[in-house]
Amino acid sequence: MSVQGSCHCGRVRFSVPEMPREVKSCGCSICRKLGNLTAYCHPDDFKLAPESEAALSRYSHGDRMIALCFCATCGCSTHWHALPERFADCFPEGEAPRLGFNARLLDGFDAGAVQVIVTGGREG
Numbered sequence: 001m002s003v004q005g006s007c008h009c010g011r012v013r014f015s016v017p018e019m020p021r022e023v024k025s026c027g028c029s030i031c032r033k034l035g036n037l038t039a040y041c042h043p044d045d046f047k048l049a050p051e052s053e054a055a056l057s058r059y060s061h062g063d064r065m066i067a068l069c070f071c072a073t074c075g076c077s078t079h080w081h082a083l084p085e086r087f088a089d090c091f092p093e094g095e096a097p098r099l100g101f102n103a104r105l106l107d108g109f110d111a112g113a114v115q116v117i118v119t120g121g122r123e124g
Contacts, residue, residue, distance in 0.1 A: 002047070005105040007076035011055035015047045016080065016101060020114060023103045027120040030061060030068065034077045037111060039103040043081060046099045065090050077102050 002015040020039035026032070057072040065086040070077045079101040082090035091097045103109050 002027075003016065004107045005101070005109075006080075006107075007055075007071035007074050007078055007105060009071060009076075011073050012076070012078050013049040014039050014052065014101065014122050016106070017024040017045050019109065022115040022117060023111070024025040024119050027118065028043045034068075034102075035104075036077050037116065038080075038100040040098045040100050043097055043099045045058045046079065046101060049083050060082065065122075076105060077104060086117040 002017055003019050004015050006013040006014065014018050016039070022041050023037040025037055031038070055071055055073060056078070058067040058069050060067050060083065063086075065083060065117070066080045067083055068077060068080045079099060081099045082097070087097070103114075
């Protein structure tokens, strides 16, 4: 059964196949400031509600490999995906493509019930 998620104002809604069992707390400069707990799925498994696309804004930084997506109204960071022109750089041959989403936005998500993996270091 899929799990639903949304930003604070509800303009960006999405679903994923299941509640994550683990999330990552990244220590890079942008993730540290956003405070996301990121879970991953195959890009085809992340279902963005059709009307949500118009509510998204995107930001790319650093090596410009991924687009960080957020609601243009309430500012919630929703997910990231590889930029099409950098897809091969993000996912070298043999590596499964993935998309990261902010697990904190899932309905019923309990951060205390999942393994939190701390990754990355301080950049900038």
